[in-house]
Amino acid sequence: MHKQLITTSTNQYNVFVGNGIIENLADYLPKEYQNIMIITDSIVHELYTEDVRKYLPQSAQVSVSVVPAGENSKSIEQYYHLLTEAIKNNLDRKSLIVALGGGVIGDLAGFVAATYMRGIDFVQVPTTILAHDSSVGGKVAINHPEGKNLIGNFYPPQAVIFDTDTLKTLPNIEKRSGYAEVIKHGFISNEAFLEDVLETDITTDIPPMKLNDHLQKGIAVKADIVEKDEKEANIRKFLNFGHTLGHAIESELGYGNITHGEAVAIGMLFAIEVSEATYRISLPYQAYYHWLSANQYPLSLPPLSVQNLINRMKKDKKSENAMVQMVLLKEVGSPVTETISDQDLTNLLDNFLGKLGSE
Ligand SMILES: NC(=O)c1ccc[n+]([C@@H]2O[C@H](COP(=O)([O-])OP(=O)(O)OC[C@H]3O[C@@H](n4cnc5c(N)ncnc54)[C@H](O)[C@@H]3O)[C@@H](O)[C@H]2O)c1
Ligand SMILES: O=C(O)C(=O)C[C@@H](O)[C@H](O)[C@H](O)COP(=O)(O)O
Numbered sequence: 063m064h065k066q067l068i069t070t071s072t073n074q075y076n077v078f079v080g081n082g083i084i085e086n087l088a089d090y091l092p093k094e095y096q097n098i099m100i101i102t103d104s105i106v107h108e109l110y111t112e113d114v115r116k117y118l119p120q121s122a123q124v125s126v127s128v129v130p131a132g133e134n135s136k137s138i139e140q141y142y143h144l145l146t147e148a149i150k151n152n153l154d155r156k157s158l159i160v161a162l163g164g165g166v167i168g169d170l171a172g173f174v175a176a177t178y179m180r181g182i183d184f185v186q187v188p189t190t191i192l193a194h195d196s197s198v199g200g201k202v203a204i205n206h207p208e209g210k211n212l213i214g215n216f217y218p219p220q221a222v223i224f225d226t227d228t229l230k231t232l233p234n235i236e237k238r239s240g241y242a243e244v245i246k247h248g249f250i251s252n253e254a255f256l257e258d259v260l261e262t263d264i265t266t267d268i269p270p271m272k273l274n275d276h277l278q279k280g281i282a283v284k285a286d287i288v289e290k291d292e293k294e295a296n297i298r299k300f301l302n303f304g305h306t307l308g309h310a311i312e313s314e315l316g317y318g319n320i321t322h323g324e325a326v327a328i329g330m331l332f333a334i335e336v337s338e339a340t341y342r343i344s345l346p347y348q349a350y351y352h353w354l355s356a357n358q359y360p361l362s363l364p365p366l367s368v369q370n371l372i373n374r375m376k377k378d379k380k381s382e383n384a385m386v387q388m389v390l391l392k393e394v395g396s397p398v399t400e401t402i403s404d405q406d407l408t409n410l411l412d413n414f415l416g417k418l419g420s421e
């Protein structure tokens with residue numbers, strides 16, 4: 063089991079990562095709780111709720127709330143439904159919410175915990191590769207039809223308990239989605255990590271040692287950044303590499319019609335191209351494109367309006383005075399933020415989408 067302590071401006075919490083560690087769930091809780099509500103989705107519920115229930119302290123009263131699987135559950139309706147469930151289950155300020163699932167559940171349940179009775183404890187029990195990213199750092203949110211994660215907060219969990227055995231049931235599409243955030247951590251941190259991921263075939267079973275190594279390295283990159291800039295005043299923006307266009311694609315296509323990671327994967331391709339054009343440098347665009355293609359990432363999109371995408375990018379949380387800010391790379395491991403003029407963005411995006419091709 064690998065343990066990493068995260069220190070934020072408001073608290074400290076441990077991230078536990080390892081095979082089979084769910085059995086020790088009760089030991090990883092920082093204190094005793096008498097009333098615990100597990101929030102999960104319909105797919106994860108079938109697979110893992112019973113285990114989690116079994117390993118929670120037997121003295122606690124435990125309830126389970128299940129939302130439909132998928133991005134559409136990061137909605138105001140499901141958020142309100144879960145608050146009602148918390149009230150019905152008599153959760154009080156000393157109670158605990160367990161977020162059991164991927165990033166959708168972590169973001170949603172975390173936002174419920176952040177706002178119920180002005181904030182109660184929650185722990186993240188991630189079950190997707192992507193959630194090595196979403197369970198760490200304390201960003202919790204729901205979506206608005208106008209944009210991703212527009213309603214949320216920074217609200218760190220009490221602990222992250224990541225049993226990587228759960229990843230064995232992940233379908234390939236979710237492995238791809240998760241690995242987009244893994245390779246993002248490579249791009250923004252160091253060449254060796256990036257190259258290791260570029261050499262990994264994720265279409266077949268990834269050796270557990272390698273997978274755990276990639277997850278731990280990704281978590282370390284993220285932890286280092288959020289410890290220095292929890293509320294995204296400056297360097298935390300680097301974790302948004304690929305997200306300015308990625309989020310715009312997700313909301314423009316309609317939530318759930320492309321996975322978060324697959325949209326971000328295309329967003330990173332664009333960010334690399336903009337970096338090369340802006341700084342007149344060469345980055346591993348071809349190697350990355352080849353890896354995406356070999357691992358069956360979607361590399362074409364249904365026809366999308368450049369203007370609509372730009373309007374969406376302007377609603378991104380990094381935007382200032384309606385000017386789009388993107389995270390670019392000066393080289394692998396050296397991210398920067400850059401304001402892009404509307405004219406440049408129109409030209410670059412038009413060219414990029416044309417090259418990417420339409421379905
Ligand atoms: N808060 C953050 O810092 C942060 C970081 C990255 C992404 N996110 C958010 O995370 C969300 C995406 O997370 P995700 O990709 O984990 O999506 P998800 O939670 O929807 O999970 C993906 C799918 O996999 C299923 N699933 C989950 N675990 C499984 C398992 N072990 N076996 C089989 N199926 C399983 C789920 O039911 C779902 O259908 C997006 O909303 C994104 O915005 C947040
Ligand atoms: O933790 C962060 O900071 C990130 O940007 C991580 C991203 O992978 C994640 O998708 C995050 O939810 C995006 O945040 P947002 O502030 O752009 O909504």
Ligand SMILES: [Zn+2]
Nearest residue numbers: 243305322326
């Ligand atoms: Zn992301």
